[in-house]
Amino acid sequence: MAIYALAKFAAYCLWCFLGLYLLSPTRTSPWNAVKYGALRWLLGLLFGVVAAVALGSISSESVTALYFGVYAPLRILEWGIIAALIHRSSSMRRSVFTSVRAWSWVLGGIVVSFATDFASPEGMAGRFCVGRCLC
Helix, strand or coil: CHHHHHHHHHHHHHHHHHHHHHHCHHHCCHHHHHHHHHHHHHHHHHHHHHHHHHHCCCCHHHHHHHHHHHHHHHHHHHHHHHHHHHHHCCCCCCCHHHCHHHHHHHHHHHHHHHHHHHHCHHHHCCCCCCCCCCC
16 A cells, blocks of 8 residues: 555646646646645545545445546546646736646546556456545
């Protein structure tokens, strides 16, 4: 589980560094990337716990549908929050939610989140980690 948590944290920090570069170039720094990456990791922990409690017991037949059906919308929300926070700190005037660059970064973040789930104990065993993932 520690490897999974560290993999998520490192991937989120790296992705946030790219997000800063794309959405707020004047604020791009390793320290800011770690701050936003840590916030994203904590959001994932919070939403992951809420999802685990809300989902309860899961049948093996519904795991795949639940995995993508629950975690994709949560991750859109989580990465959208981070994009809005990064954008808010920039000098750009238009809304982050009308920016193709921002939405591309959010979609990439969702891919990063799903890809790092392979580092979870369930992912390493070839299963989806529904209800026990860090979003």
